[in-house]
Amino acid sequence: MWRRCLSAGCRRFGLKGIWGSHAVRRCSAPALPAGRITALQAGDLWRSHFVENGVTEPDHSTHYIIAYLLGAKTIESLEQGKLTELLSREKTEQMWQLCTKRLSRMPVQYVIEEWDFRDLTLKMRSPVFIPRPETEELVELVLRDLEETGVGADEQRTCLEVGCGSGAISLSLLNSLPQLKAIAVDQSQAAVDLTRENASRLGLQDRLQVYHIDVMKDAETFLSLCSSVSALVSNPPYLFSEDMMTLDPEISRFEDHAALDGGKDGLRVIRQILTLAPQILSSPGRVYLEVDPRHPTLIRRWVEANVEEMHYVETQQDITGRPRFCILQKEKSNKDHKLDLD
């Protein structure tokens, strides 16, 4: 079922993608109006231009750009009447610049260079991966566990994030738990830089260490930096390589493929994380992963066969009801069990 839906989608998106890329070269922005216009008029003009040129989400795109331009987050939270006021020349030009970017299929988050994740507003910059709403729920799961077990506040707890991108997960955790420390790693220098930038904007840099490490290539350095962490969190690249062809141009042209492509079965990085996890986690530390809905059963089977010290705890669904999150726990080794019995 899944397969079939996806491949149908693939054909559709694929075609659109190809057509879209030609279109970009051909279509240009509408001429800057000679007289002054209102935000509402500018929005209507661009919206229909987006529709003509096959830009996805034409309404939302124009709304977010206008809201950003007028100093709000969403058009719904804009003050009454602001939409019908005339735009200054400067604002109009700015609107044209931003919308022209969107016309090239650049994601809105990169166009306005920021987006919200839970309570935080984060800086966004291509090609660093744009956090998806599902990941807000991943943070929820981690927080729920850490808050539950975190009664003994004397103990300094650390969490580790693999593939931090813009820093969304680590920074949210740090923001919610003032006692927590975090280590974040990413294979991309751009991501490491952006995470650091977001951390200092939010004043969380003192409790966060960010490293430029590729866990696939440099496992040893990775292991030497992190030990006895309470939680390992990751939204690793989990797309199946074949699905990379089906992505919208917003994703395939602007986001780092290394943050998306999880290899043939989407498990390349996940397997590496789970292999290294027992050496990194304290006991009983947990691993929290966001994955493709096809993954949980595969991961459970693979871990049971290959990683003796890790125990598969549960699969959690996202709000749309898809199996989206895997939680695993480090098991005490047999030797520890015996000690317990004594």
Next chain:
Amino acid sequence: MAYRRALNLLPRGKQFIFRVFQKPPNAISQTLRFHMNNPCSRTRNLHTATPLMVAKLLSAEELFAMRSLQGYLKKMEMEYSECLRAVNSSETEEQFSEDELRAKRTKVSLLAPLIQSIRELEAKQKEVTETETLMKDEDPALRELAELEREGCLQDIQDLSQKILDLVIPEEDADMSDLVLEVTAGVGGQEAMLFTAEVFDMYQGYAQHHGWSFDLLEHMTSDLGGLRHASASISGPQCYKRMKFEAGVHRVQRVPKTEKQGRMHTSTMTVAVLPQPTEISFTINPKDLRIETKRASGAGGQHVNTTDSAVRIVHLPTGVVAECQQERSQLKNREKAMKALRAKLYSIKLEEATSKRYNQRKLQIGTRGRSEKIRTYNFAQDRITDHRIGMTVHDIKSFLLGEDLLEEMNSSLQEFSNQETLMELLEESNQDSS
């Protein structure tokens, strides 16, 4: 506020001046109608459906002249001394169980401030009698002194009476809650929507005036800048206690901006004020919810980058719906929609409980506040009239700022409601003892 002050300006010579709001033409001798319900867990409405409702506010003096109030206060004093005796004597006699004792101890500490005030009042009244004898003295200097003293005492009596009334009037369950405000355009198309936007802004101003937080949840605008529907979460000290009087149908009479021939239109909008339940007092089973998002179709996750973060939540057993697209974060939208949904469900629950109670008592009152016409904004006469208490104020523009004028209207409503509650309480207490 102004009215409260007027009430306190009472002692003037021998006569107390009490303010009468307005005497409707069909005034009946019993000036207040009461509806009864359980004072411990009530949702209090100003009943307004009946045109016979007589709007007269009694002064503290008049209230204290009522036998029922005196009787009630006596009863409280007796209860207090009985409990006090039980608590003090328990060690020797041991005729009460531990639970009974605890209840009595609580009662003592609950009643203590009231009893204290009653005793102070009695002392002051004695003083007044004493000064009155002194006023017959031959020495003019002494008489003048006595006169001064007497005036001071009367002022104290006035303050104490008000304090006692405040202590006697019970708080409504939800009074301490935060709330969700909902405005919806009613009859009148675009004009009704424009008016809805003005009223919504008025309450935003009112929240600001009181230093409450005002957090937008839903906001559905019309093409002309009006509002079809909007909701906001309001929190701050006493916000529900005050805002609850704003619930109902508001009517506007004016020549709309959209009207070409200069004709006067009448349009309406509805205000709902829903107390926001705490997590503990009201739970919803997550299985009863269907959460709808843009991401429900397609693969989701890393496959998709959508900026549509709107969330819609349906409560399946009741079909009640809440949605939010105020925020860029989907999770924040979900939290806000959930907040709105909880308030809606909670208010339905409260309504059911209330109407059940009224039905049991076979009392005829108007339906819930939201369907009653409570206020008219007449632009031609530049007046606002509240139909529940027959009060009229002028200057619509200032009123819509949500500042002093609205506050004045609101305080009057508060006082009427307090008096109603007091009457209910006395009636009940009477029935209990007879």
